[in-house]
Amino acid sequence: MRKICVVTATRAEYGLLKCLLEDIQNDSELELQIISTGTHLSPEFGLTHQQILNDGFDVNKKIEILLSSDTPIGVSKSMGLAQISFAEAFDELQPDIIVVLGDRYELIPIVSTANIARIPVAHLSGGELTEGAIDELIRHAITKLSQLHFTAMDEYTQRVIQMGELPERVFTVGEVGLDNLLRMQLMTREEFEAAIEHPLKNKNILFTYHPETTQNIDEVKSDFTKILQGLEQLDETLIIFTKANADVGGRLINKMIDEYVNTHSENAISFTSLGQLRYLSALQYVDAVVGNSSSGIVEAPSFKVATVNIGNRQKGRVRAESIIDIDVNAEQLVSSINTINTPEFKATLKKIVNPYGQGNSSRQVIDILKHTDLNCLKKKPFYDISRKK
Structure with a gap:
């Protein structure tokens, strides 16, 4: 064989x-x-x-x-x-x-x-x-x-x-990862809430941010500070953090996430890893994927969910119309979250076709x-x- x-x-x-x-x-x-x-x-x-x-x-x-x-x-x-x-x-x-x-x-x-x-x-x-x-x-x-x-x-x-x-x-x-959407039995809302041990709110975002590895550690800290300042302005929104990877600056971002969750426990929870089942199940119930993970580019469009892509990490990848690109800026972050909740943008989401395929x-x-x-x-x-x- x-x-x-x-x-x-x-x-x-x-x-x-x-x-x-x-x-x-x-x-x-x-x-x-x-x-x-x-x-x-x-x-x-x-x-x-x-x-x-x-x-x-x-x-x-x-x-x-x-x-x-x-x-x-x-x-x-x-x-x-x-x-x-x-x-x-x-x-x-x-x-x-x-x-x-x-x-x-x-x-x-x-x-x-x-x-x-x-x-x-x-x-x-x-x-x-x-x-x-x-x-x-x-x-x-x-x-x-x-x-x-x-x-x-x-x-x-x-x-x-x-x-x-x-x-x-x-x-x-x-994209081979999209095969999961055809084969996995995703969680119901109740099952997902039990799995994350936290009730969802009227508004929910799934957040993953990795270091931009072209930056030094001080630039990573400065950028992530601005992002957290933007997240802090969101009202009645549950932020589900999945932590950064092992790139240069990843541990710093994870430490800042822990500190943020400790002081915002009503509106923020964090996971080192959600795993594929919980992560894909989350995409059914959140209003947006926020950060700079490739999943917001590749997988989120299949769920017809919005993506707010921050910074340059994913610059150059082919995008669906469900993706809003912003700079590392607190005001732009808040504005983009407001945009995805408008009736006009939600109507656009219904017509989204994922350019990365449909699985198989x-x-x-x-x-x-x-x-x-x-x-x-x-x-x-x-x-x-x-x-x-």
Whole structure:
């Protein structure tokens, strides 16, 4: 059987991969290998490795790489640790192909190690733009270190080809995370309130904000202070915080969230991780997704719920009309929340079509993984567009 090794390092990435993992596991011609790493293994970030086990998956390897520091030095040392540890893991597991998703910094040493071991890499969600984060550089670097590509839309496919990837190795399949919407039995309002141990209000927002990794720590603190000042002006609104990731500045943001919730306990609650079921269930009942998470761009439009996207982290991504982009500014934040509650904007939401697809992407990925000649992937010619014209 063909051994497919899927690497997951964060709660958000795992949520997007879950249906693909199920389909690989249930395919009699494939053997699923899972490596759990990064924030999955950190109690500080919710120990979300346990969620993988609770969902019925066996984890072949747990690889600790996260140091108790989110400084540039700490992040770089984590990347070095990943390079060493994954070399040993790949040698032990002997996978036929590695599957990774997205643009996290820890993927760079992982896919580099796979290349040195001559194991092909399949990359999901390449070709996208996030100009306000260092992820922008990392995503394109992962593309160049991968041999097989699965993108969310034709625009992203063309961008991957533009980087010299062979067109016959780039496949437009939609966003695999949207498969969850077709398969999950989401919570009722009462079940969701019980799960978060707090009643919803007449107005509710789901808030996730990650550091803009092009900034220094002082800029991160200044920006998040302005955002909290805006949130403080919202009347009769429950703010459901999900905490930041392990990027540089993430721990600072989480500390500021804790301090805010402690002084606004009637109107604010926080979670290190909601998990995929509670998170997607929340999208049914909130008035808006606020912050700078990609979920506000990719998943929220499928629920016809508004997104207030703050700052530049997601700059460049294709957007539905349900998304309002604002600067890091308290007044703009309050104004945008008022806008989404107007009858005119709510009428617009009813007509929203998600440009990232409607699901059913995982099976397309599976079929390609099963039938691709993996030996051919070990040689990677550069596709020169200028010479093809």
